[in-house]
Amino acid sequence: MVIESMAGITPSSLALSGNPQDKRAVTVRTRFAPSPNGLLHLGHAYAAVTAHDLARARGGEFLVRIEDIDCTRSQAELVPEILADLEWLGLGWDGPLVFQSARLASYAAAGERLKEMGLLYPCQCTRAEVLAAAQAQGPDGPIYPGTCRHREVDPAGAAWRIDMARAVQLAGPLVWVDELAGPQRADAAAFGDVVLLRKEAPASYHLAATLDDAADGITLVTRGADLFKASHVHRLLQAVLNLPVPRWHHHGLLVEGDGRKLAKRRGSSALADLRRAGEDGRALAQALREHRFPAGISLDPGLGWQA
Numbered sequence: 001m002v003i004e005s006m007a008g009i010t011p012s013s014l015a016l017s018g019n020p021q022d023k024r025a026v027t028v029r030t031r032f033a034p035s036p037n038g039l040l041h042l043g044h045a046y047a048a049v050t051a052h053d054l055a056r057a058r059g060g061e062f063l064v065r066i067e068d069i070d071c072t073r074s075q076a077e078l079v080p081e082i083l084a085d086l087e088w089l090g091l092g093w094d095g096p097l098v099f100q101s102a103r104l105a106s107y108a109a110a111g112e113r114l115k116e117m118g119l120l121y122p123c124q125c126t127r128a129e130v131l132a133a134a135q136a137q138g139p140d141g142p143i144y145p146g147t148c149r150h151r152e153v154d155p156a157g158a159a160w161r162i163d164m165a166r167a168v169q170l171a172g173p174l175v176w177v178d179e180l181a182g183p184q185r186a187d188a189a190a191f192g193d194v195v196l197l198r199k200e201a202p203a204s205y206h207l208a209a210t211l212d213d214a215a216d217g218i219t220l221v222t223r224g225a226d227l228f229k230a231s232h233v234h235r236l237l238q239a240v241l242n243l244p245v246p247r248w249h250h251h252g253l254l255v256e257g258d259g260r261k262l263a264k265r266r267g268s269s270a271l272a273d274l275r276r277a278g279e280d281g282r283a284l285a286q287a288l289r290e291h292r293f294p295a296g297i298s299l300d301p302g303l304g305w306q307a
Contacts, residue, residue, distance in 0.1 A: 027058065027059070027060060027219065028054070028055055028058040028059070028060030028061070028219055028220055029055065029060055029061045029062075029063060029216070029217050029218050029219050029220070030051040030052070030054050030055040030060065030061075030062050030063070030218065030219075030220050030221075030222045030249075031051060031062070031063040031064065031065050031213070031216060031218050031221075031222070032047060032048040032051045032052070032062070032063075032064050032065070032086075032091075032093075032222075033064075033065040033066075033067050033209070033212070033223075034048075034064075034066065034067065034082050035066075035067045035068065035070065035073075035074065036066060036067075036068055036074050036075050036076065036078040036079050036082060037070060037073035037074055037075060037078075038078070039078065039081060039085075039270035039271065039272050039273075040081075040082055040085045040270065040271045040272070041262050041263075041268040041269055041270055041271060042254055042262055042268065042269065042271070042288075042293075042294070042297065043224075043253065043254045043261060043262035043263075043268065044085075044271070045085070045089060045271055045284065045285065045288060046251075046254050046288050046299075047222075047223065047224060047251070048086060048089065048091055049089065049091065049285050049288050049289060050222060050249075050251045051222040051223075052091045052093075053289065054220060054222055054249060055220075060219075060220075061094040061095070062091070062092075062093050062094055063093060063094060063095060063098065063216055063218070064083075064086065064093040064097055064098070065097075065098040065099075065100065065212060065216065066079055066082070066097060066098065066099045066100065067100050067208070067209075068099055068100050068101045069100045069101055069104070069201050069202050069203065069208065070200075070201050071200070071201065072200060072201075081272050083097075084272070084275065085271040085272060085275060085281075088271070088275045088281030088282075089271075089281045089282065089284065089285040090281065090282040090285055091285070098212070098216060100208060100212065103208075103211070103212065103215070104202045106211055106215065107197075107202045107203035107207060107208060107211060108202065110203075110207060110211055110241060111160060111196065111197045111203070111207075113241065114162070114196065114240070114241075115160070117170075117240065118163070118166065119162055119163055119166055119167050119170070119240065120160045120161065120162055120163070120196065120197070121148060121149055121153070121160065121161055121163060121193075122148065122153040122154070122155040122158035122159070122160055122161075123144075123147070123148040123153065123158055123159050123160070123161045123193075123195070124148065124153055124154070124157075124158050124159075125144070125147055125148060129147070130142060130144055130147075133145050133147055138190050138191050138192055139190060139191055139229040139230070139232075140191055140194060140230075143191070143192035144161065144192050144193050144194070145192075146192075146193055148161070149161075149163060149193065157199060158199065159195045159197060159198055159199045160195065160196055160197035161193040161194065161195050161196065162193055162194060162196050163193060164188060164189055164191065164192055164193050164194070165189065167188070167236055167240055168188060168189050168236065170240060171236055171239040171240055172239075173185070173186075174186035174235050174236065174239055175235075176231055176232075176235040176245065176248060177247050177248065178228070178231070178247070178248045178249065178250055179220075179247060179248065179249045180249060180250060180251070181228070181250065184231075184232070186232050186235045186236060187232050188232045188233045188235070188236035190229075190232065191232070191233055194206060194233060205230070206230065206233045206234060206237065207237065209230075209234065210234045210237045210238060210241075210243065211241075211243075213234075213246060214238070214243040214244055218246055219246050219247065220246060220247050220248070220249055221234075221246050221247070221248045221249070222248075222249045222251065223248075223249075223250060223251075224250065224251060224252075224253045224261075224302075225250045225251065225252055225253055225300070225301075225302025226253060226261065226302075227250065228250040228302065231248050231250070250302060251302075252299045252300050252301040252302050253299070253300050253302065254293065254297055254298070254299060254300075255297070255298055255299070255300045256268075256296060256297060257296045257297075257298075259300070261300070262297070
């Protein structure tokens with residue numbers, strides 16, 4: 001469990017945390033939620049600076065949440081590196097660190113509630129079977145055709161999918177607001193019956209992020225434009241689970257010369273390498289604020305978010 005990595009967190013990093021205010025008294029609370037499955041890169045730095053500055057400019061709070069429930073990829077030893085990078089950038093956070101791995105019970109409880117509402121069903125289909133059966137593409141890829149929706153499926157070892165049509169009917173028309181793109185009519189149906197409880201992890205990103213933002217009292221969900229459409233599903237989950245509804249701020253993404261976003265899996269330059277090389281992290285954060293990027297890197301403002 002990544003919580004055990006707290007032993008490697010430096011005192012200077014902890015000193016940045018400060019004292020959390022009463023959630024009821026804070027009008028704006030943002031978060032930066034990295035996954036410890038690789039070192040942070042410039043794209044993460046831009047996201048962290050954006051979330052931090054939005055909170056500070058409005059007299060609010062900036063939280064750090066470690067999304068560490070992917071047991072196949074999460075590396076506990078990377079948590080101190082993440083915190084050192086944030087300190088190097090000059091970004092202080094409020095309150096204690098939050099670890100997803102400490103919230104497994106809340107994910108399970110939400111899953112049971114959705115099952116009791118008749119909104120989840122077990123699915124044993126493999127990815128290959130989904131690809132072979134899919135007839136259309138959605139925001140998350142091939143849309144699951146509902147193969148197991150009316151089958152007798154052994155729930156042992158199964159994933160659990162949401163019956164999207166039933167959930168949409170139950171929730172009724174929904175709207176959510178992005179600070180940059182304006183009001184949006186929720187269209188979770190475009191995703192099809194997405195997985196909420198995974199075989200290999202306690203919860204999908206859709207379910208975990210939605211529950212976590214509610215638990216943390218996040219009032220402004222700040223993240224990259226690549227997750228813009230995911231907010232349609234999150235708004236639906238907020239409705240059926242009776243969770244508070246925040247506002248969203250989907251900022252642009254740093255991209256390489258070929259237009260692809262920076263990514264750990266493609267070896268984008270790590271902040272830790274720059275930090276150890278003696279570069280000035282606060283100067284880098286200021287350059288990101290002013291949209292001054294290294295050669296070959298630019299900002300894609302996400303003008304196609306609503307497409």
